[in-house]
Each structure stands twice: as C-alpha cells, then as structure tokens.
Amino acid sequence: MHRIQPLERLSASALPRFGGKAVALAELTRRGYSVPRSLAIPCDCYRDYLQATGLGGRLTMELGRKEFSQMRWEELWDAALRIRNLFLTTPLPTSIETEISTAMDRHFVEQPLVFRSSAPGEDSATCSFAGLHDSFVNVRGRGEQLLAIRKVWASLWSDRALLYRQELGLTVADSHMAVLVQEMIEGKKSGVAFSLAPDNRQQLTIEAVWGLNQGLVDGSVEPDSWHIDRDSLRMVSYRDAHSSHKLAPRGGHVQLVPLAATEQGPVLNDSELAVVVQRVMALERDFSAPQDCEWTWRDGQLVLLQTRPITTVPAEDNRHWYFNLHRSLANLKQLQRRIETEIMPGMEAVANQLAQVDLMALPDGALIEEFRQRLQQQQYWEEAYRSDCIPMAHGIRLFGEFYNDELQPQDPFEFLELLRGGELRALERNRRMMALAKRWVAGADSSIMAEIDALAAELSLLPDQLKRLLLQFTDQQQPEVSQSRENLEVAYCTHFPTAEWPQAEEILEIGRASYRLRDDDNISLAQLSREVKRSEAEMRRRCTAGDKPELVALLDRLAGRESGLSSPSLGDNNSEDRDVRARQLQGQPASSGLATAVARVIRSEEDLADFKRGEILVCDAIDPVMTFIVPLAAGIVERRGGMLIHGAIIAREYGIPCVSGIAGAADIINSGDLLTIDGYLGLVFFPATSGLLSPALRPHSLRKELDDALRQ
C-alpha cells in the first residue's frame, strides 16, 4: 500500500494524515465538482524526514532560544527564516526522495505543478487559518519540485504560523504537514469567493483577477470585486480595480505581465459571475458552513482550487496587522515611490517649516496652539510611517527568502551582506561628524563653532556635550567595506541565467531600497519629533520662569501620553531581590563579533553625552537619532530583538557586535558592569559575577582569548 495517495482515494477519516485542504478537495471530487488532478503526500513523510535527518532536534533548539511571548514580529521572522533555511539546507533522505519521485512519476507526466500546504487542523470546521502556510505555483523540473515540498514543510513554521502557535498547538513533536501536489492550471481568470461577506452577513462577495489566482492572494494584483445579495443573488455593488497587469507563468516562476487588449473591462461577465455565485452557495450547502474558496476558469469551465470554512477573527486580534506586512514586489515598488517622493520629503518639509518658527516670540496662547498643531502633524506622519514605511521593511524579507531559496547558504542571514554598504543617511551624518571633529581639533574658528551648534541641535545635545563626544570621534572607526560583499555579489549575479537576471536584479534592488529606507525614514520622522520636543521645551521653560497654569495643565496631560511608536514593555524587570543577579543572558544574534568591555546604559538622550569610546552601548531600543554613537561603541545590547532593528543595521555597517532581544536589558545591566557579548550567538555574559568564588577574570586576558578565537 503506497503512503502517497491520489486525491480521490482520501476519505474524511484521512484528515489526521493528509490535512484539511486535501480532505476537503477529495470531498469536492466525490461530490462532482471540478478540481485539479492532485496527489497527497501524508504527514508521515514529513515526520520521517525530521527523524532521519535530525532536523527535529535542530528545530527544538531553534524554537527554545527564547520565550515566544517575549518576541517581537521581527524576531519571529528571524526565527522563521532560520527554520526555513534548515529545511532548505537539509536534503531529503534517498528513501523518501525515491518514494515521492516514484509517486509523482506515476501520477503526473513531466509538467509544471503546484504545491500546497495541507496541515491537520489548518482548515477544520472549527478553525481556519488562511494564509499561514505557503503554496508554490508553476514549479518545473523534478529537483525544484522536490525542493518545493521541503519549502511547504518549512512553512509549517512560518512567521505567521508562529504568531498563532497557541491556537495551532504548534510543537515539534505533535505538528506535521501534508503536501498537496496539483497539476498547474493556467487559468484565464481566477479569484476567490466568500459565501458570507466579511463585512455584511446578508451578502456574499467575489473577487477576480486576470491570470493566476496567486496575483490576488499575494496582493500583487488588485482584484475586481462584487457584492451579491445572498437571498436574491442580485448584484449589490461592483468595484472595478482598473488593474493593468496579471500574474502569468514564465519559465519556472510566475511574473507580472501587462494585460492584453482582450483583457480590459470587468474580469467576469454576467454569466461567469452567476456560475461563481451558484458554486460558492452550493459549497456552503454541501459543507454546512460558509465557505471561502479559490477558483479559476479553464476552457470555459470553473475549476475549484481549494475551499475552507470562513472564520472571523475577533476585531481585537491585532495579529492581522502582521499579516498585512507581507507585501508583493509590485506593492513594495509602489511603497518605495511613495516613501521617497511623498512621505520623507513631506516629513522634512513640515519639519523645516516648523524649524523657522520663532517659538520664543509667540504669546502663551499661540504657543499652545502651535504645540497642538505640531502634535497633530506628528500623529499624521507617524500614521504614514506605520501604514507605508513599516511594511516597506518586507522588501528585506522578500529578498532574503528569494536569496536563500536560490543560493541555499549555510548562514540564513548571509543576504544582509548584499544589502549593506548603501548610502544610509546615518552613515553620511556620522562622516560629517568625523570631518567636523578633525577640523575642530585642527583649529576652531567661528564657522566651525556654528556648525557644532547646528549639529548639536540636530542631535538634541548641548554644544558642550557634542564637543566632548567629538573629541572621541577624531580617529573613529570607518564603516567596513567588505570584500565578502563583492564576492557575494559576483556569486549572486552569476547564479542566474540571463533570462532570469532581470527579476533577480529587481528583487535585489527592492531589498536594498528597503534596507536603506528602514533607517532613512526614521531620520526624517525624527526631524519632526525634534520640532515637537522644541515646542514642548519652550513651554517647560516658561513654566519654570513664571506662573503659567494653562501650560502646566497641558504638560501634565502630556506626561501620561505615550508615543505611538513606543515598543511594548515586557513587564517589570526591576527585581527587588538584591540576591538575584544575571550571569548570562540569551538574546538574538544581530551583528556578528565578540567584545568584552564596560557597559554604558543609555536611558535617555541626556545619557548619550557621557558615552565613552570603547564602551558597550546598552539600551531599550536604539533610536535612529542615537545611531551617531554607534561608531564609538565596542558592542551593542538592546531589548528590542531582530536582525532588522536600527541598532543592528548600523552595527553591521561598522562591524560592531550586537545582541538584540535581551528582555529588560537596560534594567538588568548597570553602567560600569563588565560584559562579554557574543554577536554570533546572541549571548551576553557578566564575567565579574562568574568569579565570585575565585578572582574575576582579567578583562584583557578574556579579550585575548576571544580575539584569538576570532583569528582562528
């Protein structure tokens, strides 16, 4: 008896082995619906793969790195990427490869195929988690097809799935993934249908695009949409998306192509719309629950690609916001344009305009009004930051996944090296600081002093504070120009055949833009925040100078406000128990390297001026305006976790080790503590407390050990 089964042989009892999607499609086949010819690879194959390769143990190690409830979305993505790379770099054992290949040979001729996840519990009657796992469309060649199976398995541990780990009961021991292999249907038009509209229980809704349904699902093509009355089946509304492109198969990939002249106007005509409507209502009757189905038209026939019960997500569940961060290449290009041509210039224009206002000349009432308007401006641009700039960071992830899929490096974050070295504004500002420091040390004149004053204002420091820092900048570290980056770039370019290079280049470019903008847009926003703070400081000055009850009342109200961009607190880490102390902490590796030095905890901008060259910078979160201090640091420890946080991006540019995701870093660590940090593994050690029963290790000898290790 073969383990890998054609769809038509699966019964409802096969669900635990073959997953909800496969079993639902099998039911559709039995009921006479048209579905693609399909083969189901059971969970047993996934389980055997983990067992035979030792991957289960490595998954356990990865998942045990840190308490999930304390992870930010960036950290979940990092974890998911590391896990995905484990699957990419762990080949199938020969016996499993032969078993799957033989079944595929028996069932399909040499043809492009589609690979879909079918996890038990994913699409059950009580819970449906659409979009957690990955599908791969138009996969050609047996090697790529076998790799696609591992990629579907890896998506059991996608960042979205990790977000819903509790509902899914996700554990290495008990979670498995079946895979549905389907013939590729190049539909002329495709879409989704909800028998119950998410926003109106009296209606159903249809969305449709030209070409492959993947374009709609991944958000790269805006769909036409219809709302239909469920009782009368009459159309209530239609929205024309005016799309200009469709997703179509090209080689072994899919690609956005312009619509043909015959593909203008509504995607579905009236009779096609009626067929889709009748079909989704029939599905609801057959499955006794509202259904969400995907379909495509082939040769005048409606083919169902999948169906699952609709579940409503509670409004208070903000995890859907994370789903929204997954953007297509086309969408990212739109975002890039908007950020570069509208958002950043917009923020800066407003900030420059506000900087011209002589706040000291304003009467109290006008100052209050000015301050309120500034707050409104800040809120408006913070919203733009949230809606466009944060999702733009997905460009880094898109490139990372593409790079790892294509080149399968041992280090899942090798791709970051290819994104580095662009003209980050923070680096440009740091170069400016260094040049100014050199000129000042060589001889101060009035123009240099004016520049120092201006830079101090830009960095929210007093001129004297900046001067103290500038003295340390005179022989400061330069950003590293990496030889490995050039080698990787050559390897990347030569990896792709000529026909595939344009797409590879496009994805690299969006990755680089995303990497650069992730830091640059913060600097623009910081200019605006500085203007808000300037007006707040002026109000405080007047309160100190005299009796100003109106200003005091406003400032008191502000005292309780939190910035919309603040990171969630992870709870109280201020232990009252003085006998308890940390000796070693595990976070996330964010920039490689080892360092042993004294810690300097930065709690506010005022602390920055005390920073001494060679100290380890410890903070809750490196604010983009703080990154000028990074070149002076021997290393960085930060509460916020992830490879893509600002501190990590700048640290990598300067080749400084960084450990992120240390919960309560600024509370556990004190200025003056001797630390050893390991940016390869994400570890922070307190050597002094390691030596309670014997003299503490001398810093320089430990440093030597670590240096020797690095040289090996």
Place this chain on the structure above:
Amino acid sequence: MDTLRQQIKDILSEQSLGVLATSAKGHPYTSLVGYVVTDQLDELLFATHRATRKYGYLQADARVSLLVDSRSNQVEDFREAVALSAIGTAREVPSEQRDRLMQLFLARHPYLAEFVRSPGCALCLIKVQRYSLVQRFQDVLELDFDAPHPAP
C-alpha cells in the same frame, strides 16, 4: 574487564548529557554538558563558550570529573540506575585536531552545529585517567588508563 569496558561504552552511548565538575580555589562547580566519547574510551569531548564560568575555571585548574548516569527519577533508580564518573584533565582541542573532533562531536549532537562552529565556542577534550562505575547502589568498579599523574 572487557565486560566493564562494554558497560562503560554502553552507558556513554545511551546517554548524551553529563554533569561536568570543575573547580577553582578548591571549590567545585558543576555544569550539564553534551558529550561524546572516542572509540578507545580514553577521551571525551564537550563544548562550552569561552566566556562561561566553567571555561574560566578550566583555565585555572584542568582537573575535571564528568558524571553520566541512567537515572529515570524513580525509586528503582537506587537499584537499577548506573552512574559513571570519568576523572581526568580537560583542555581545548589542538587546532590540528579540531576539524576531526568537531565532526565526531556533531555526529552525536548535530543540533549544536551553530554553537560549536561559532568563534566564541571552545571544543574541549577530557583525557580520561579513570572511570568509576557504580551499579546496584553500592557496587563500584574502576578502569584506569595510563596517566602521567594518578587520578585521586
């Protein structure tokens, strides 16, 4: 004696973690480590970060003991569990043997690959001078290897 060697081999291959005792200034300190034993039984490998206390202690005093046992946290353990102590000296593996011994270690602990390959990690080798095997609560057998300094 062949039986004793086989017993030692069995318990070392059945288990994967042991309790490593180091000391400094005469005060002992214990840590749980993953280990692997070589074919001749006279060498044991474990990995630790260079910034850990146990690594610091090893620099001060290379003498160590490693306890490996088969307990299952039941009353029966008192009669049925076997406990093996390896006594010897530990040092970081010489660079010319590092690749070979790392392969040996990772064959047993593949999930530690990232850790063992990272620059801060030290792969350490215990040169065993004596094994002491305790079974049925009080039966103790010992196996000595040639050692420059007699084990305690």
